[in-house]
Amino acid sequence: MAELYGESPLTSRTHALDRDSAPQAVRLTEIAFTPQIGLRVDPKSSAAERISTAIGAMLPHQPDSAVHTGDLLVLALGPDEWLLVGREGTAGALQATLTAALGEDHGAVVDVSAQRTIIGVSGPMSRDLLNQGCALDLHPRAFGEGRCAQTLLARTGVVVVCRDAELPSFWLLVRSSFARYTADWLADAATEYRTTVPAAPGAAANDYAVCS
Incomplete structure (x- = not known):
């Protein structure tokens, strides 16, 4: 093999x-080999609040802005679009965390690493x-x-x-x-x-x- x-x-x-x-x-x-997770969610929704709590930082609302939280970099690419860049080897855990926080609300969490x-x-x-x-x-x-x-x-x-x-x-x-x-x-x-x-x-x- x-x-x-x-x-x-x-x-x-x-x-x-x-x-x-x-x-x-x-x-x-x-x-x-940096984990990169694409996120789409309504910034005014309860899901966005849950995601912010889960990652330990508010999702930046101003396009073209970035925030750091621990080993995570959150990039605001649009009004309802973010790219989360993490530490090598954490893609699965990060995607699972975001998916759980999104719940049944409208949005998307995609591994684009x-x-x-x-x-x-x-x-x-x-x-x-x-x-x-x-x-x-x-x-x-x-x-x-x-x-x-x-x-x-x-x-x-x-x-x-x-x-x-x-x-x-x-x-x-x-x-x-x-x-x-x-x-x-x-x-x-x-x-x-x-x-x-x-x-x-x-x-x-x-x-x-x-x-x-």
């Missing part, structure tokens, strides 16, 4: 992401890298921690999540079928930062020196 094993959409790109990262400027990594993978982009030049292919205003005043958005990056649909506005650090949730293309684009766009280092203390935030 064949032995079953799991392989992430970017297994073949792990080396490229590491090779084309520039540790002092931008870092690219895959956050693989295989639909997307996550690419982490972090470091002082990460905003510059993303803005090479994304029209979002990623300045921390406009897109700080607790924000997410569905947008296009290099003509590919992604969900961008701001994980840390100061570092900064972002997650890109990308469909598995487009993951390799997106990873290759990011790796190629990041090559210019392999020869840049942050400016000395006291210099302007966007001043970078080029190493020979």
